[in-house]
Structure formats: structure tokens, C-alpha cells
Amino acid sequence: MCSEGREGHLFFDDGQIVHAVAGERVGEEAVFEILGWTTGTFGQSAEAWPDEPSVTGAWQHLLLTAAQKRDEAQAGFPTVSTARFVAVKKPPAPALVTSKASELVTSLPRPSRKAPQPETDQVNEGAWAAIGWLSSVHCAARLDDSGNVLESRGDAQELSGLAVYVRRLADLMGENLGQAGFRGFECRSESSWLVLFVDAPGSYIVASTTAPQELRSLYRS
Amino acid sequence: MAKWKLKDLFWVSSTEAEAAPVSTSPKIEVTASSEAPLEVDVELSAPRNPQVEKVLTMLRDVDGVVGSVAVTNAGELLGSDLPRLFEAPGLDALALRLSQLRAALLSADAPMKTAAFRYDGHALHISQLDCGLLGVLAELRTHEPALDMAARLVGQRLEATVGRTSVF
Numbered sequence: 001m002c003s004e005g006r007e008g009h010l011f012f013d014d015g016q017i018v019h020a021v022a023g024e025r026v027g028e029e030a031v032f033e034i035l036g037w038t039t040g041t042f043g044q045s046a047e048a049w050p051d052e053p054s055v056t057g058a059w060q061h062l063l064l065t066a067a068q069k070r071d072e073a074q075a076g077f078p079t080v081s082t083a084r085f086v087a088v089k090k091p092p093a094p095a096l097v098t099s100k101a102s103e104l105v106t107s108l109p110r111p112s113r114k115a116p117q118p119e120t121d122q123v124n125e126g127a128w129a130a131i132g133w134l135s136s137v138h139c140a141a142r143l144d145d146s147g148n149v150l151e152s153r154g155d156a157q158e159l160s161g162l163a164v165y166v167r168r169l170a171d172l173m174g175e176n177l178g179q180a181g182f183r184g185f186e187c188r189s190e191s192s193w194l195v196l197f198v199d200a201p202g203s204y205i206v207a208s209t210t211a212p213q214e215l216r217s218l219y220r221s
Numbered sequence: 222m223a224k225w226k227l228k229d230l231f232w233v234s235s236t237e238a239e240a241a242p243v244s245t246s247p248k249i250e251v252t253a254s255s256e257a258p259l260e261v262d263v264e265l266s267a268p269r270n271p272q273v274e275k276v277l278t279m280l281r282d283v284d285g286v287v288g289s290v291a292v293t294n295a296g297e298l299l300g301s302d303l304p305r306l307f308e309a310p311g312l313d314a315l316a317l318r319l320s321q322l323r324a325a326l327l328s329a330d331a332p333m334k335t336a337a338f339r340y341d342g343h344a345l346h347i348s349q350l351d352c353g354l355l356g357v358l359a360e361l362r363t364h365e366p367a368l369d370m371a372a373r374l375v376g377q378r379l380e381a382t383v384g385r386t387s388v389f
Contacts, residue, residue, distance in 0.1 A: 061342030063306065064287055162329045169322050170338050173345060176315040177358055178306065181341030189331040208331075220339075 003040030009047045010034060017062060018053040027054035028062065035066040058180050127199040127218045136211035138192065143167075145202050156206075163196055163206035170196075184219050186212055273300030276378045283371045285363030287343065291379055293353040296320030299383060303358065319347060319354050335369070350376045352383045 001008045008022035008030060020030035055062070128151060131140050139154030147164040149156070170182045184197035193212040197219035198204045209215060277289045277300060288303030296317040301307070326333045336347040339361065346357045346368060355376055359368060 058341050064304070064343065158329060162325060162331075165325050166322065169318050169325075173315055173318050173338060174340055176307075176311040176318070177343070177345060179338075179340035179343055179345070183339040183341065185336065185338050187326060187331065187336040188334045189326070190334070192331070194326070194331055 001034055001037070001040050001042045003037035006037065008034040008037075009045045011045075011047075011050060013053075015059070017055050017059050019050040020055055021047065028057065028065075031055060031062050032066050032069060035063070036069075064178060127197075127205055130218060131205065131207060131215070134209070134211070134214050136209045136214055138208045138210075140205060140207035142199070142203060142205045145204075150203060159194075159206055159208055162194070163204070166194075166196055166206075167204060186216075188212075269298065269300045270383070271300075272382050273379060274302055276300075276375055276382055277302035279375050279378070280357055280368075280371050283359070283363060283368050285360035286368065286371075287358040287360070289355065289357040289375075290316065290319075291353060291355055291383075292316035292319050294320060294323060299353060299379075315356070319356055322347070323349065323354060346372065348372045348376055350380060352380045355379065 001010065006023065009020065010017055010031070011019035017031060020027060020034065022030040022033040025033050057065075128142050131137055132153065137153070139152075139156045139159055141152040141156035141160045141163065142150045143160060143163060144150055145167075147160075149160050152160070166185055167182075170185055174180060174182055182198060184195070186196075187194040191210075193209050194206070195209060195212050195215045196204060196206040197215070199219070207215060273291050277291060280286050280289045281302070288301070288307070290301040290303065290312065291299040293299060293316075296319065298313055298316040301312055303312070322336070323333055326336075333347070333349050335349070338345040338347075343358055343360055344363070346359060346365075348355045348357075355372055357368065357372060
């Protein structure tokens with residue numbers, strides 16, 4: 001990307017930004033630098049693919065942080081909604097770039113490599129077993145992403161139905177807020193807590209408990 | 222070569238905000254580079270309350286807080302203090318879903334006092350107020366007791382601002 005004589009490179013792998021360079025800045029600082037540019041041009045880059053990713057955060061997180069930085073830097077930032085936004089269409093083909101940015105053009109070398117796995121892909125095999133030892137847990141269930149109960153403890157039928165709905169709302173509200181990688185949900189009511197957390201790819205655990213802190217160690221890093 | 226204006230994606234300058242007419246039936250402008258804008262009719266929520274939005278800004282005093290929304294128990298957006306990135310009909314959908322969450326928990330005999338959804342980078346903290354629901358988007362590193370305290374204070378101000386009877 002070029003803007004007012006400046007040049008930056010963003011590297012994407014499987015929809016995620018994995019590397020960024022802008023002048024002497026590398027990684028997330030370079031991403032924020034580039035996102036701070038207000039006008040410019042873009043094309044494909046011929047920069048060599050990095051040996052190691054310099055950006056590990058999800059793009060939603062980067063975008064949010066950039067927006068927050070921008071807000072904080074703007075004194076008197078307006079809060080009145082105008083419900084106006086503009087979507088810019090992706091160019092139909094690799095664009096030809098002129099003069100200084102000409103080296104940006106050509107196909108991007110993209111060695112095959114595995115994208116970094118999110119933390120929620122780590123299997124927490126001991127979570128369900130640990131719940132069996134907690135006397136504070138009234139009832140609990142382990143479900144797959146289709147809502148099938150894999151295991152249960154106590155009268156967890158109603159709890160399971162609620163969990164499937166809450167799990168779905170978590171994804172939908174995450175989309176509304178640009179958030180990915182749902183980890184868990186906690187709800188405090190009058191006399192107990194409802195705790196729901198992803199224990200492995202494709203499954204999650206829901207539990208009704210009086211001591212949520214005992215469950216937090218199972219899924220909060 | 223594609224041309225872009227990033228600010229158009231996420232932010233509106235104060236002069237643009239002042240110039241933009243306030244309408245209950247706004248147009249969403251969609252443009253591709255060098256193409257004429259397309260205008261699409263969209264539904265907008267009930268008019269937002271500037272006083273509510275002013276109260277919500279207090280939450281950003283807590284380190285790590287990105288922004289917040291206030292919604293009625295019926296799912297209408299009272300106001301938001303989120304980056305412009307979220308100034309879209311998505312907020313109306315979010316307000317409705319917060320209300321659905323409250324109703325689901327109520328029907329399961331577990332009425333919500335507070336709740337939190339945790340994602341990879343941020344968490345959405347929700348508080349049940351007398352006048353509706355308060356949602357706060359914050360980084361995971363945010364000091365939760367400090368956030369709880371700020372949310373309580375903001376909740377009290379919201380109730381004083383909105384009034385308990387006007388939102389049920």
C-alpha cells in the first residue's frame with residue numbers, strides 16, 4: 001500500500017494478517033501505521049514471504065485496536081450516529097502499479113505452511129473430568145457444536161437447551177462486534193452461576209455452579 | 222490502481238457528521254472505486270439519546286474499555302459509545318440479541334444480574350439495570366473489579382437519565 005510517499009506491506013494467510021512492514025515498523029505497529037493512513041493506493045506485493053509471522057492477533061482485534069487508537073487520538077470525536085459507511089470493492093485483477101511502487105506488483109510467493117492455531121483449538125481433556133470432582137457444580141453437560149449432548153451430570157436437559165442457544169448468540173453477537181474465537185460465557189444470577197466454555201474444537205461444556213472461580217482455571221488463560 | 226479512503230470505512234469527521242442530515246430512514250452509501258455510489262434503504266433503530274451516549278463515555282475511563290451500548294429490555298438501542306466501526310445496523314441486531322439473551326435466561330429461571338462473553342481478544346460484559354441492559358466491550362486484560370464499579374456508577378446515571386418507566 002502506498003500513501004503520500006509512504007509504503008507498507010500486509011501479508012495475509014487464510015484470511016488473517018500474519019506479517020506487516022511499514023518503513024522501519026514491523027508487526028502490529030506496522031499494521032496500525034498502515035491503518036492510520038487515510039488515502040492511498042494498493043496492489044499486490046513482491047516482498048518475500050516472512051520466515052516467521054510478526055502478527056499473531058486476529059484481524060478483528062487489530063481493527064478494533066486501530067479504531068480505538070484513532071478515537072483516542074481524535075479530540076472531540078463525534079458520537080452522533082449518521083448510519084453511513086462505504087464499502088470499497090476489491091479490484092478485479094492484480095493492478096498495475098506505477099513508478100515507485102512498481103516493485104509491489106507480481107504474484108505473491110506464498111509457501112505452504114500451517115496457519116497459527118487459535119488457543120481454543122487446544123484440547124482441554126481434563127476439563128470434563130475435573131468438573132466431576134467439583135461439589136459446587138449442580139449439573140453440567142458437554143455438547144458438540146451441533147447441540148448433541150456428549151456427556152452430562154445431574155439434570156442437565158434444560159441446561160443443555162439453554163447452552164445451545166447461548167452458544168449461538170455468542171457467535172452472532174461476536175459477529176456484530178467483530179469478535180472471533182469464542183472462549184466462554186459466565187452469567188451470575190440470584191443464587192448461582194451459569195458457566196459455558198469451549199473445551200476442545202467442536203465441543204463445549206456448560207455448568208451450573210455456585211463457585212465459578214473453580215471453573216475459570218479450566219478455560220481462562 | 223485501486224484508490225481508497227480508509228476513513229470512509231471507519232470514521233466520519235466532525236464536519237461530515239454535522240453536515241449529514243439526521244433521518245429516521247437513512248441511506249447506506251456503497252461505492253466501489255470510481256463508481257457512482259449506490260444507495261440502499263435501511264431500517265434504523267429508535268432515535269438515540271445523546272445524554273445516554275454522553276454517560277456511556279465515562280466507561281472509557283477504565284483502561285482497556287473499547288466502548289459500550291445501552292439497550293432497553295425490549296431490545297431497542299438507547300445509545301452507543303463504540304468506535305465508528307460499529308456504527309451500522311449491526312448494533313441494532315446486537316441490542317435485540319442482548320434482549321433475547323436476557324429473556325432466555327429468565328425463562329430458564331436464571332435471571333441475569335451480570336454476564337460476560339469472552340472471545341480471543343475482547344470480552345462483552347453485560348449488566349442488568351432497572352432501565353435495561355448495559356453492554357461493555359473491553360480487552361481481556363481489563364481490570365474487572367474496576368469495570369464492575371464503573372458499570373454500576375454508569376448504570377445509576379443511566380437510570381437517572383432515562384427514567385425507569387420510559388423504557389419498559
